[in-house]
Amino acid sequence: MNDSAIDRWMRQALEEVEAALMAWVPAGAPAGLGEAMRYGVLDGGKRLRPLLVLAACEAVDGRRPAALRAAVAVELIHAYSLIHDDMPCMDNDVLRRGKPTVHVQFGQAQAMLAGDAMQALAFEVLTPEGAEAHEVPLALQARLCGLLARAAGHAGMAGGQAIDLAATGKPLDETALRDMHRRKTGALLQASVLMGAACGAPAPAAQQALSDYGAAIGLAFQVVDDILDVTQASETLGKTAGKDLDANKPTYVTVLGLEAARQQARLLCEQAHAALARSGLAHAVRLAMLADKVVDRDS
Amino acid sequence: MNDSAIDRWMRQALEEVEAALMAWVPAGAPAGLGEAMRYGVLDGGKRLRPLLVLAACEAVDGRRPAALRAAVAVELIHAYSLIHDDMPCMDNDVLRRGKPTVHVQFGQAQAMLAGDAMQALAFEVLTPEGAEAHEVPLALQARLCGLLARAAGHAGMAGGQAIDLAATGKPLDETALRDMHRRKTGALLQASVLMGAACGAPAPAAQQALSDYGAAIGLAFQVVDDILDVTQASETLGKTAGKDLDANKPTYVTVLGLEAARQQARLLCEQAHAALARSGLAHAVRLAMLADKVVDRDS
Numbered sequence A, B: 001m002n003d004s005a006i007d008r009w010m011r012q013a014l015e016e017v018e019a020a021l022m023a024w025v026p027a028g029a030p031a032g033l034g035e036a037m038r039y040g041v042l043d044g045g046k047r048l049r050p051l052l053v054l055a056a057c058e059a060v061d062g063r064r065p066a067a068l069r070a071a072v073a074v075e076l077i078h079a080y081s082l083i084h085d086d087m088p089c090m091d092n093d094v095l096r097r098g099k100p101t102v103h104v105q106f107g108q109a110q111a112m113l114a115g116d117a118m119q120a121l122a123f124e125v126l127t128p129e130g131a132e133a134h135e136v137p138l139a140l141q142a143r144l145c146g147l148l149a150r151a152a153g154h155a156g157m158a159g160g161q162a163i164d165l166a167a168t169g170k171p172l173d174e175t176a177l178r179d180m181h182r183r184k185t186g187a188l189l190q191a192s193v194l195m196g197a198a199c200g201a202p203a204p205a206a207q208q209a210l211s212d213y214g215a216a217i218g219l220a221f222q223v224v225d226d227i228l229d230v231t232q233a234s235e236t237l238g239k240t241a242g243k244d245l246d247a248n249k250p251t252y253v254t255v256l257g258l259e260a261a262r263q264q265a266r267l268l269c270e271q272a273h274a275a276l277a278r279s280g281l282a283h284a285v286r287l288a289m290l291a292d293k294v295v296d297r298d299s
Helices: A001-026 A030-041 A048-059 A064-087 A102-108 A108-126 A130-135 A138-152 A157-167 A174-198 A204-231 A252-256 A259-281 A286-295 B003-022 B030-041 B048-059 B065-086 B104-107 B108-126 B130-135 B138-152 B158-169 B174-198 B204-231 B252-256 B258-279 B285-295
Strands: none
Touching: A001 A048, A001 A064, A030 A064, A030 A102, A030 A286, A030 B158, A048 A064, A048 A204, A048 A286, A048 B130, A064 A108, A064 A130, A064 A138, A064 A157, A064 A174, A064 B108, A102 A108, A108 A138, A108 B138, A108 B158, A108 B258, A130 B108, A138 A157, A138 A174, A138 B108, A157 A174, A157 A204, A157 B108, A157 B138, A174 A204, A174 B003, A174 B065, A204 A259, A204 A286, A252 A259, A252 B258, A259 B030, A286 B108, B003 B065, B003 B285, B030 B065, B030 B104, B030 B108, B048 B204, B048 B285, B065 B108, B065 B158, B065 B174, B065 B285, B104 B252, B104 B285, B108 B174, B108 B258, B130 B204, B138 B158, B138 B174, B158 B174, B174 B204, B174 B252, B174 B258, B204 B252, B204 B258, B204 B285, B258 B285
């Protein structure tokens, strides 16, 4: 597949995700809640998780309408976590995706509620009713809800954030750092791949390979995030640069050094490609391309 | 059924719910997160929502293991909403169920994360895997996730809280007040009944009657809450009394007056009983008893 075909695929996928978010995140939720939810998730972000869901679904020749719902649900969980993470009691950040953060724009109470409602909405989107029920068979609804809940919860993202909270100002070794990031960022990225795969019926070996791929790029993403935090300006990132250093948080750069962190990112990218090669899936080219994008990005 | 039989049923049901919460809310979640989650949900609360789930399941002769999971999931959503609601940016309350609130005990960041993780855990509990997967058939997992998500989200509890937030200090008429409470408290109480009913296969008329019952006691609960807020001391309530008045929030007492509010509660209780009579269900006696408990309580 040449570059322009890949770009065209990405553009189309992103348009589809954006339109679905626009349709499903309710403008009409009461008392400004819908406005805060839409502000927190529309018009911004790389949409890496949705792209992983859609690419994994294509790799297993899965059900596209179900994958689109999974893509939106994962992005809603990601966006809610950013809203809560930015609040004064957590990272106290005022800039996100180049805009004032949700609590700066709408107040802390509305920001907390918007995040809470977005987590619930993720599971609403996964369990369509009435005329849309056919888009996701019931057994797949259950499987997607289970995967998403476990990636978002105490053993995944929320657990990783708790470790992050406790780790500020403390030295972590590489093992502890990896455990934190596997939960905090990796779990949801890996779940994106697994949810896309669940929309089809991959053979066990392919399923395992996709899981390995998801684990590798999940960690690679965070290593690159840590690198960008020290090498890029806030304008490029669309969020406050250097904040991990300022907050005295352990990162791959502080623990390994910049060059070893870069090497680690490359190694993980190779592992992701090796997993895809093992998968035996004929249509994994977009997953391969996304692995490269995760590592070769500047924001 | 005589009083002691009812009390025995309640005691057994509560023990079962408590044991399940103890088993499923993870003590081992990292970096103090599990401790905060358990503090926020164990050893406290009336467990009205779990009792409604279990009583509704019995009324339709449904699957008990599934109903127990639904009971725990609903209580997790309720408990997380209290944790977030008590935070300084919302109600800023320091006392809950007779103990310091979660953010007082563990800090605001951990309280927010514990609430977030508890919402995710609710959906984990509803989607058991491996050896426990048989407890809830996949189609029922999907149905329970959908009911819970919609009750918790923008159209239900979170939406009601947003209206509540915006209403502070403003006059509301009875219609607007009812709309707020139907979402804020009523949606999850009604969902408790519907989730219990989903564990069986009630006829459409019985299903509708149970839905009506749930709507009536959902609203009755909040009317009585508003009454207790002005008539009871903090020690009896286990939370700060008079806080709605202090916060200048519209309540059934401020909008209708105390006597009319009491009359409203009695009327809703009668509507709940009438719905059960309509249901044609032979084993709805515990739902009837719970309707009385909702209205005749002092905390």
